[in-house]
Amino acid sequence: MRKVIEVTHCDACDKKGEEREATTALSVAGESWDLCNEHGLKFRDYFVALFNTEMTTAQSA
Incomplete structure (x- = not known):
C-alpha cells in the first residue's frame, strides 16, 4: 500500500524563494x-x- 502526502507551501514565502508549509x-x-503560520498572523x-476591530471580535467572526 502506498500513501501519497501532499504538502502545500506558503504563497508569500514562495515569492521570496523559501519553502514553508x-x-x-x-x-x-x-x-x-x-x-504559513507567520504570514497568516x-x-x-x-x-x-x-x-x-478587537482580536476577540475578529476571531469569532
Missing part, C-alpha cells in the same frame, strides 16, 4: 492564498487594524 488559507472575494493583524 502552509497552515492556513486566506480567501477574499474569490481569490485564495495558502499561508500578519494578515490577521492587518485585517484587524484595517477594520478597527
Whole structure:
C-alpha cells in the first residue's frame, strides 16, 4: 500500500524563494492564498487594524 502526502507551501514565502508549509488559507472575494503560520498572523493583524476591530471580535467572526 502506498500513501501519497501532499504538502502545500506558503504563497508569500514562495515569492521570496523559501519553502514553508502552509497552515492556513486566506480567501477574499474569490481569490485564495495558502499561508504559513507567520504570514497568516500578519494578515490577521492587518485585517484587524484595517477594520478597527478587537482580536476577540475578529476571531469569532
